[in-house]
Amino acid sequence: MSPARARTSIVEIVAAGRELLEAGGLDAVTMQAVANRVGVRAPSLYKRLPSRAALIAAIGASAFEDLGRQIAPLARDPDPAAGLRSVAAAFRAFAHANPRAYELMFMNLPPDARPPTADNALAAAPLLALAERLVGPDHALEAGRLLTAFAHGFVSMELAGAFRLGGDVDEAYRYGVDTLVEALATGRRSTTTDADPV
Secondary structure, eight states, rough: OHHHHHOOOHHHHHHHHHHHHHHHHHHGGOOOHHHHHHHHHHHEEHHHHHEHHHHHHHHHHHHHHHHHHHGGGGGGOOSSHHHHHHHHHHHHHHHSSHHHHHHHHHHHHGGGGGGOOHHHHHHHHHHHHOOOOHHHHTHHHHHHHHHHHHHHHHHHHHHHHHHSSSSSSHHHHHHHHHHHHHHHHHHHHHHHHHSEEE
């Protein structure tokens, strides 16, 4: 084993962990399997990450970072409703491209295996920024959670093969997102109109 391989980086370790995760699920992500993939002895991984739980947390953090990078540019859309639709589409596309990492992001893990809350917050920031522009600061968090709950529920069912009644699933997702975004926009317009002096 070369000295260069003994100095494998966290980036390489996490990338190997994500490959194993997608190929075989969370049970496939072991320190030994990751070590084999990056070409080092398993004990050397502990110089970078203290435990398997830390490895899983790092993989989850990597997934949140990837999702955040993909949706961050969408927050600049001048039309917040269109931006939210784009975020919802990107969220679903990410889940389809990384189904096991996506599952991990929402898994109820032990505290030491959870990705840092800051990574979750960074990934959510574009959605919340758009929601604030659409509904105002008082209800941005609620609007963001509403959209996320719909998107996550839909995508989780879709990935599990739960939609068995036919029809166009892509159109069903767009319909759901459009309905929620329009309802949020209409609610904001209605509230603003009611508050205006006569």
